[in-house]
Amino acid sequence: MWTRDALRDLIRTKMQGVKFIVVANREPFIHRYDGDRIVVQKPASGMATALDPIMDASGGTWIAHGSGDADREAVDEFDRVRVPPDDPTYTLRRVWLTKEEEKGFYYGLANEGLWPLCHVTFTPPVFRPTDWDMYRAVNRKFADAVLAEAAGEPAFVFIQDYHFCLLPRLLKEANANLIVAQFWHIPWPNREVFRVFPWQEELLHGLLGNDLLGFHIRHHCLNFLETVDRTLEAKVDTERFEITRGGRATTVRPFPISIDADEHAAHANSPAADEAMVRWKRRLGKRTELVGVGIERLDYTKGIPQRLLAVDHLLDTTPDLRGKFKFVQVAVPSRSQVPAYSRLEDEVEGLVADINYKWRDRGWEPILFLKEHQGPTDMAALHRLARFCVVSSLHDGMNLVAKEFVASRADDDGVLILSRFTGAARELPDALLVNPFAPHEIADAMKQAADMPADERAKRMRRMRQQVAENNVYRWAGKILSGLLKFDFPEPAEAGGRGRDSKADDVLVPAPDLYARV
Numbered sequence: 001m002w003t004r005d006a007l008r009d010l011i012r013t014k015m016q017g018v019k020f021i022v023v024a025n026r027e028p029f030i031h032r033y034d035g036d037r038i039v040v041q042k043p044a045s046g047m048a049t050a051l052d053p054i055m056d057a058s059g060g061t062w063i064a065h066g067s068g069d070a071d072r073e074a075v076d077e078f079d080r081v082r083v084p085p086d087d088p089t090y091t092l093r094r095v096w097l098t099k100e101e102e103k104g105f106y107y108g109l110a111n112e113g114l115w116p117l118c119h120v121t122f123t124p125p126v127f128r129p130t131d132w133d134m135y136r137a138v139n140r141k142f143a144d145a146v147l148a149e150a151a152g153e154p155a156f157v158f159i160q161d162y163h164f165c166l167l168p169r170l171l172k173e174a175n176a177n178l179i180v181a182q183f184w185h186i187p188w189p190n191r192e193v194f195r196v197f198p199w200q201e202e203l204l205h206g207l208l209g210n211d212l213l214g215f216h217i218r219h220h221c222l223n224f225l226e227t228v229d230r231t232l233e234a235k236v237d238t239e240r241f242e243i244t245r246g247g248r249a250t251t252v253r254p255f256p257i258s259i260d261a262d263e264h265a266a267h268a269n270s271p272a273a274d275e276a277m278v279r280w281k282r283r284l285g286k287r288t289e290l291v292g293v294g295i296e297r298l299d300y301t302k303g304i305p306q307r308l309l310a311v312d313h314l315l316d317t318t319p320d321l322r323g324k325f326k327f328v329q330v331a332v333p334s335r336s337q338v339p340a341y342s343r344l345e346d347e348v349e350g351l352v353a354d355i356n357y358k359w360r361d362r363g364w365e366p367i368l369f370l371k372e373h374q375g376p377t378d379m380a381a382l383h384r385l386a387r388f389c390v391v392s393s394l395h396d397g398m399n400l401v402a403k404e405f406v407a408s409r410a411d412d413d414g415v416l417i418l419s420r421f422t423g424a425a426r427e428l429p430d431a432l433l434v435n436p437f438a439p440h441e442i443a444d445a446m447k448q449a450a451d452m453p454a455d456e457r458a459k460r461m462r463r464m465r466q467q468v469a470e471n472n473v474y475r476w477a478g479k480i481l482s483g484l485l486k487f488d489f490p491e492p493a494e495a496g497g498r499g500r501d502s503k504a505d506d507v508l509v510p511a512p513d514l515y516a517r518v
């Protein structure tokens with residue numbers, strides 16, 4: 001069983017004397033102006049939460065885009081600030097992007113190009129050569145920051161996500177004394193989908209600069225291997241999950257991300273969460289007997305319209321629930337500058353208004369739509385109040401909300417309605433699995449959850465809780481770091497830009513059985 005202490009031990013005993021550098025576009029702490037005051041915010045990001053224990057134990061450096069309007073006020077002359085602000089344990093190094101860079105790199109190539117491409121949600125990706133130029137330039141900018149932080153010494157570099165496909169190659173070419181891993185937090189689509197990416201060879205070549213490349217599930221690893229096999233000159237070994245190009249190898253592995261289930265459960269069942277439940281009950285009104293909940297970023301990959309249509313269908317087919325049922329949808333605004341996100345916002349608001357208008361009766365409405373961020377205590381309270389939680393992503397790498405809901409339910413109650421097309425569905429077969437593109441299927445699952453006897457709810461929830469407790473975020477981090485530790489730093493004579501030889505057969509066990517079924 002992996003714990004925070006076990007991870008800390010691994011880092012302190014095995015990674016001593018070697019720098020540890022994380023690269024992610026999103027920073028773990030954002031300084032913003034609130035009037036004249038500077039406040040510090042933590043972003044709504046499962047990725048940032050997952051990396052927290054690694055950063056805490058390694059005391060390393062996190063390199064990220066400084067996106068807050070007061071970020072420059074908080075850093076020293078080297079653009080560094082120690083964090084967390086209350087009890088600093090590691091360094092945040094900020095990289096500054098111009099408005100044009102942010103537009104082309106983050107909103108453009110990453111979130112209008114790669115995001116819809118990899119999620120396969122029928123939102124056409126947008127590819128602009130100017131965005132690709134910015135993406136390249138920003139990857140180079142981050143490479144400079146990593147190389148400056150590593151200062152020529154051996155370092156482990158752990159890159160996050162689809163914002164930095166070119167970075168691993170840039171780093172390896174500049175300094176072979178770096179061991180580089182990357183975790184891809186979103187799905188990797190099949191080759192047929194990926195082939196529409198206009199700069200696919202350059203992008204894949206960049207990713208193959210990694211020593212280790214992680215995806216959530218085996219299925220995404222296989223898609224990646226096939227994509228490379230059909231696109232580049234490379235030796236693709238589907239037995240060992242290894243790709244060799246130009247004499248150097250990249251090991252590809254599944255690492256299902258997770259949460260700290262114990263910590264989450266303790267917080268969700270604290271007196272503060274009890275008080276928040278009382279407040280929510282008051283807000284939902286006396287007539288509410290059954291609560292359903294959905295909580296996520298307002299993103300078109302999350303299947304929010306389909307879920308609202310399911311509420312409508314449920315009320316159509318189940319008259320008993322009229323007047324008594326409330327569906328609470330929390331949607332945190334995200335990437336609002338991207339047209340597909342503002343269109344979604346309009347669509348969701350229109351649907352909520354139409355459905356509430358259709359069913360409104362003597363002060364009762366079926367949907368409470370909250371387009372705002374809720375703190376962790378309020379989210380946990382909502383999870384505990386709900387008979388069911390709906391995660392209807394059209395496609396999702398993992399989905400941590402599903403795991404948070406399960407961890408919140410120390411009472412062994414509540415039903416998880418989960419899209420088949422999430423990584424989490426592979427680990428949580430006791431959820432009611434649905435096709436998120438079919439509102440009637442989601443509605444059927446809602447009805448099943450409403451009618452499910454308490455003993456069956458408890459049986460399913462206990463099994464899911466055990467799964468999430470055992471496969472926690474420390475296991476995710478521990479497995480990736482153990483993978484990094486299998487690579488040797490080159491002898492000084494070798495460290496002039498040449499990559500390591502293929503030696504991946506001893507790097508971690510290939511995918512566990514659970515993922516082998518995909």
Ligand code: F6P
Nearest residue numbers: 026044045046047048161185186
């Ligand atoms: O799931 C992919 C991801 O990039 C996460 O790493 C991150 O937590 C989330 O999306 C939010 O994205 P952004 O940083 O663009 O708000």
